Amino acid sequence: MASNDSTGILSSAYIAAEYIDTLLPDNPLQPPFKYAWTYMIDNYTKFQIATWGSLLVHELIYFLFCLPGFIFQFLPFMQKYKIQQDKPETWESQWRCFKMLLFNHFCIQFPLIFGTFHFTEYFNIPYDWESMPRWYILCAQCFGCAVIEDAWHYFLHRILHHKRIYKYIHKVHHEFTSPFGMQAEYAHPLETLILGAGFFIGIMVFCNHVVLMWAWVMVRLLETIDVHSGYDIPLNPLHLFPFYAGARFHDFHHMNFVGNYASTFTWWDKILSTDSQYNNYMDKVKAKPEKKTK
Ligand SMILES: [Zn+2]
Numbered sequence: 001m002a003s004n005d006s007t008g009i010l011s012s013a014y015i016a017a018e019y020i021d022t023l024l025p026d027n028p029l030q031p032p033f034k035y036a037w038t039y040m041i042d043n044y045t046k047f048q049i050a051t052w053g054s055l056l057v058h059e060l061i062y063f064l065f066c067l068p069g070f071i072f073q074f075l076p077f078m079q080k081y082k083i084q085q086d087k088p089e090t091w092e093s094q095w096r097c098f099k100m101l102l103f104n105h106f107c108i109q110f111p112l113i114f115g116t117f118h119f120t121e122y123f124n125i126p127y128d129w130e131s132m133p134r135w136y137i138l139c140a141q142c143f144g145c146a147v148i149e150d151a152w153h154y155f156l157h158r159i160l161h162h163k164r165i166y167k168y169i170h171k172v173h174h175e176f177t178s179p180f181g182m183q184a185e186y187a188h189p190l191e192t193l194i195l196g197a198g199f200f201i202g203i204m205v206f207c208n209h210v211v212l213m214w215a216w217v218m219v220r221l222l223e224t225i226d227v228h229s230g231y232d233i234p235l236n237p238l239h240l241f242p243f244y245a246g247a248r249f250h251d252f253h254h255m256n257f258v259g260n261y262a263s264t265f266t267w268w269d270k271i272l273s274t275d276s277q278y279n280n281y282m283d284k285v286k287a288k289p290e291k292k293t294k
């Protein structure tokens, strides 16, 4: 009965969304995107799209989103936005991180990406343009995926910090006390699997088109690279989202090792009071007179 109810709610939501769609102006980005998508569908097999396409999306987006933070270290005027100013990035740490990333991406994540095709075949997930959900449905689905992933991340991350197991797995991710964007996926292979599982739950719940996987990968990478960037830049549009944690929030976790366990939103840490050390720290920072005018 519950599933009938939820199916009813979902189909009503889709009908309502279809109606809203007729009221909205045309998206100017749609024609070039439609052309690119149909070109891909006409020229590549589902296996190629699911496997090589997903790998390409992940690698391109990862390093593209890391690029601004990487460039900031060479721009003197950006240094005032660096959160831990006493710990600048070093070539040695970035190179070490890059090598581990390549290992993680190609030896751990790539075999998982291979499963994408079989997942879409098993659940009959469509690839074609006609069945693609509208952009606002896609946004709502990505938001749903983020809420689920955030809860998973909070509790599993907190368990990984338990003193009896911390040194075996999660210690690797905490090797750098002052994070930088590229470090977002720098982790023990087991952590990649444990915390990465939270990524797939939303997919299992919401996926009605292959485009959701790519959209959600983009959202998740944007978020995790931003919170690891080490820079709290002004006018960051991600902070328009209520309860978005942001770079300062996760930077504190790397600096302090305790508290701020969530990945995207602040609500779990607030509800379970694991943000109290962070709040005390921020109160002290705000109370200090600004002395750092070079
Ligand atoms: Zn941690």
Ligand SMILES: [Zn+2]
Residues within 6 Å of the ligand: 173, 179, 228, 250, 254
């Ligand atoms: Zn981290």
